Amino acid sequence: MTSTPDTSSDASLDKSTTFTGWASTGTIELKKWSYHPRLLSEDEIEIEITHCGICGSDIHTITSGWGDLKYSPCIPGHEVVGKVVVKGANTTHQIGDLVGVGGLISSCGNCKHCKTGFEQFCPERTFIFNDTFKDGRGGLTYGGFADRLQVHGKFAFKIPDGLSGAEAAPLLCAGLTVFNPLKTLGAGPGKKVGVIGIGGLGHLGVQFARAMQCDEVVAISSGDSKREEAFKLGATKYINSSKPEEMKAAHQSLDIILYTSTGKNIDWSGLVDLIGNRGKLVVVAFLGESLGVPGYPLNVRHISISGSIIGGIETTKEMIAFAAKHNVRSLVEVMPMSNATEAIQRADDGHPRFRVVLDASK
Template identity: 50%
Template sequence: MTDSSVTFHGWASTGSVQLQPWSYHPRALGPRDVEIQISHCGICASDIHTIKGEWGPLVQGTCIAGHEIIGTVVARGVDQAEKFAIGDRVGVGAIAESCQTCEYCTRGLDQQCAQRTFSFNDTYKVEQDEHRRGVTYGGFADGVRVPGDFVYKIPDAISSAEAAPLMCAGSTTYAPLAHHGAGPDKRVGIYGIGGLGHMALQWARAFQAKEVVAISTSDDKRDEAKQLGATRFVNSRDKDSMKQASGSMELLLVTSFGPDTDYNELLSLVANNGTCVLLAVPEKDISLSVSSLLGRHINLTAWLLGGRTAIRQMLDFAAKHNVRPWIETMPMSDANAAIKKAMDGFPRYRVVMHTGVVEEP
């Protein structure tokens, strides 16, 4: 059931990376929902993979991507009236809904809920009333309606443009570092200094890790990595540097991959009894020597996004410790140029589109 009195205008894909202007009527505003006038939306690699059809067909053949959404509340259902005021500055991440009652939701891992709903190219699953279900459309638009339990107030200290990448890149890197105890007793390595990695370096520094090691395929980002918090830099194509770094990190986050990424070599960096966390999604299955795990009791794990609890903690932590993404802003009216810039790998380190709405704190 849609609300024909409201029309959102966005940039949509029909299976091509070339976006087209597209408008739609949102589902009716339910008692738990919040309507947001969007001011900013970041561009994430998963947006690009989705709109190109690389992660499967589009749910209804048309997709408005974008899950790093910032804007202001312009309407809310009766159940959200005490939580949100009209004009509140808020954000939305990659998850728009979960059941909130299963074992994962109650542990703060709603991103693992069997009924989770992604913020775009997905369908709502929890509502008992069939008329309340529908397709999700994301933040490459001027507005969005989302269940209020997955809407987050943005601290005044964080600008709207900087807040956008925190909703995905920020939470995706903060959550595993917090979960695995990055801190003064941990030497932390970050492989890949890009949209995720540049955030992970800042979190590790803010957690006061014993050592923060940036690992990249070239020296191009050495100086920037140190500005972001790295205490040491390793060029992964320099065999001597990799050998010196062998077994030196209790915690390693893998935030990117390439066609020639050697995962066994990356595991060699992890100390005995240490943990390697995969965040990036390789295009092909990876190859590993099991003996490298068994012989040194290395834990190999992965992490998907940040749950509601982690996002709230992350926003407060970012405000307190001055953790901010490095961004380049572009108007949403130039969405295709912004997507191309992100695809070509030119930004340092995230592209954030703005709609022209002014709503800074």
């Protein structure tokens, strides 16, 4: 891989500036690579990155688990925190603000989805990496495993005091991914919520459900290794799903189940049996297999099964403020950005408790 700046897009590039990041050409091995960003518009800001979380979506994308890369080299990273160093005239951010950027960095602003706060469904949406800008200026998108990033100001969110950059970074994807469905499904007093999978997503799901004052927060995992941690995170009950007696004891006891695991050979019948009448199961993990869900209980007990992905601008703002106020924190291992390959391999191997965050100063 060369370090030649990218000139493949038709957009006007700012050749006086070079951004440098850690890029993939289709494997988990990342190498240093530089490119010229687009000329900054009046609606955009430039961020000096301090931290970037590593998400499973980064790994799936760069290894072509979801299809071939749209272009190469590709800089991943969509849980970005950094300081504003340049601002366009139309943005409300100030130089020096600590802001966060998630997977979505642009949308049309005019469609029915944008007008109702669901920018993540906009047909003209643009993702932070492995995508192309759709604002008429052209260009490729590069992510947060880098020193700098340009983004439309409305898709950068001020990080409140009390949240460190390392803690805040995973909230921009993992946190939003679990907060959005919990909010939408009415998690709160009077509800019993189960969280399946106590990992990068699930450990935040437990904390959010606790902070929403749900009557019960039930952590569900296939072993006992995370039992103690789950209670520290705020769970009121723990179920080892490999133990039939514990599953049976929870028969039809939950109003909402948040499914965050990426495990295979899932016993969907057993999970559906945990849901009470008119209960809901929402899948937020990207599964590698079809759902073998029994149909009968869906009908006779009015059970709903759905999926969910991130959230729009206002939901993101609400999530960050809620996390800061209620002490919802990502538990992270911080590694130097210069060790990006080692860090992403560690995340892929499932070793962290619970997220890996890259520190761009190292």
